[in-house]
């Protein structure tokens with residue numbers, strides 16, 4: 692087995708620390724993340740603007756710090772800077788584009804900005820009594836002043852499982868890869884799915900594998916995780932490896948969610964793998980046996 696997954700050192704805590712504290716008002720050099728729908732405003736160099744570059748009356752929300760520099764987010768509509776109103780070389784970009792280009796901590800900050808601003812936009816009113824919600828100081832949460840209901844930013848958790856079995860005739864181990872029936876159908880990906888309420892990560896991994904490809908696996912081993920802002924606000928991906936309980940068992944797909952599932956020797960993986968910035972790829976690379984000179 693290879694060393695730590697390639698993404699391990701490049702994500703989360705290294706440079707970005709999420710936070711909801713408001714130590715003081717934003718200062719001109721603080722980072723400014725302006726959100727319009729599912730897009731963020733970036734400067735000509737692809738980086739985030741500074742607070743000084745945006746209108747002074749912008750209603751900033753604390754997001755945390757990047758390398759010690761406070762970062763603030765705001766909705767573009769509130770700041771009077773809709774996408775159509777820009778005429779300079781700044782650009783609105785989605786998280787997919789940003790995560791492919793930016794270092795891990797900056798992509799995590801971008802994902803948090805999208806999650807927090809989307810949460811605030813979609814949690815304006817109390818779901819129990821319809822009063823207007825207010826921010827809870829120091830928390831990413833909203834509270835109802837009338838019935839005291841408190842709503843935290845909801846975090847959806849999904850698991851990915853890289854399943855292996857021993858190779859044939861002493862060859863390298865084989866990895867199970869799947870192709871989806873919709874979305875990026877050309878990619879060979881990993882079995883994945885959302886965790887249900889009341890379910891452990893390990894149980895979710897075993898259930899998803901049984902549902903999607905009809906295989907039983909041993910106890911999944913946790914490898915790494917990644918905040919993921921592609922499929923909606925507040926998604927956390929948790930990556931596992933596991934071995935097939937029966938090395939002779941073949942996968943069976945339902946034809947609705949998955950179109951194909953196949954074992955590949957770890958030294959002969961297909962070229963159509965998930966992108967380098969994704970935890971799917973980190974798990975695959977974590978297992979892959981590189982041929983000499985490759």
Ligand SMILES: [Zn+2]
Nearest residue numbers: 817820835838
């Ligand atoms: Zn209420």
